[in-house]
Amino acid sequence: MTKASPETPIPAASGVPSRLYTHCGIKELRVEDTFFIAETPLDDGQGNPPPGWGNPYQDGVVTVSGSKAVFRDDNGHIVTFLARPGATGFLNICS
Template sequence: MATRCVHVIAAAAVVISALSGCAEPAAPKNAVPQTPTPTVSAVPFALLTHCGIHEVRVEDTFYVADQPLDDGNGNPPAGWGNPFQEGTMTVDGGKAVFRDDSGHTVTFRERPGATSFLRTCS
């Protein structure tokens, strides 16, 4: 009986050894943890256009337009609503982008540390 147990154990060791040799190596673990990319979504936004489009406040952050827009007399350009233009605002890092159904797009850059607008519209 003892001889039979030794043979069973030896046979099991051979089978386990053979099977483990055929296994694929484990995928290497990435040293840098993967962090999910934040989802950026457009939210409804009423852009103040009354004195032209120069800057915007989104929540508590102030942004300035990459290319300010006005008609030269302190009004919004032709084709824009006055005093507001309805659309969406997408904020991604230090950039905010306004888009509307008329095809208007304005890109704004964050003004770090700003606590008020650069100019006041009357």
């Protein structure tokens, strides 16, 4: 299983098992060389993932279709991410 973090990009394939990095909320995702931003960022207002999400990761599946990536997990979470054309890094690196 791969991790969605600055260190390990998710391979671009449909329905790839992955670990979404959630430590500072659900905001960004990298799939191979493409950086994505959450269509609707999620956090608890304190810079953590919302209740019901794992911390620092949430296991699930990422599907990429064109300029969108969708994360789904067994808890019913669904987050749509939009590609950031030309981006070469994350907007924010969470420690």
